[in-house]
Amino acid sequence: MEKEEIHIDLQADSARRDRMDLLWLDPQHLLTLKEAVERGIAVDVEHGAGDLYERVIGNVNGGKIAVDDLNWALEVDALAAKAEAASKAGDYRAAIRHYRAALRLAPGCDLYIMSIGSCYGHLDEDELALRYLERAAQISPSNPRIARNLAAARSNLPERRVVVSCPHCQQKLRLPVGRSGTVKCPNAKCAKSFAIST
Ligand SMILES: [Zn+2]
Numbered sequence: 001m002e003k004e005e006i007h008i009d010l011q012a013d014s015a016r017r018d019r020m021d022l023l024w025l026d027p028q029h030l031l032t033l034k035e036a037v038e039r040g041i042a043v044d045v046e047h048g049a050g051d052l053y054e055r056v057i058g059n060v061n062g063g064k065i066a067v068d069d070l071n072w073a074l075e076v077d078a079l080a081a082k083a084e085a086a087s088k089a090g091d092y093r094a095a096i097r098h099y100r101a102a103l104r105l106a107p108g109c110d111l112y113i114m115s116i117g118s119c120y121g122h123l124d125e126d127e128l129a130l131r132y133l134e135r136a137a138q139i140s141p142s143n144p145r146i147a148r149n150l151a152a153a154r155s156n157l158p159e160r161r162v163v164v165s166c167p168h169c170q171q172k173l174r175l176p177v178g179r180s181g182t183v184k185c186p187n188a189k190c191a192k193s194f195a196i197s198t
Pocket of ligand 1 (some may be wrong): 135187190191
């Protein structure tokens, strides 16, 4: 059952990235934007507010974001708030359940996919953490928070190694995956260099 849910979480995509961006804002910001859209007034962008926030304001002022979108974001955000509360209390399993509920209303949301990944990281389920964080980074490659979380998850994983044989004397050695170059045979009688690609 969980396997199927994980598959749905990771495969779902969203055609409305402008909507997903809204979910990074807190409810106070969403209410301010809703009021501006309802009254038809432009929102000022504070300089240095961040790429994502500036993009949201651009979309709001450009008429791409409607009141419906903001109501939707407020509704989804309320589910995510339950997840955040569970996460703060250290109940990461409950947090994942709430994030998953939010994700059902916002399929392909980079923030919730990232957050589920972080929860799995806290549960020491490193492979799952990495799968979620890699998917979030694939959706939003330039998001600095996702990149930071992904880097942290990667540093938690033990380096995978493979066994390579020296082509001259068949001495076996263990090397990290993903390396290429020249190594010197550790067998002192051989000590020849050879090319590897792991
Ligand atoms: Zn050798």
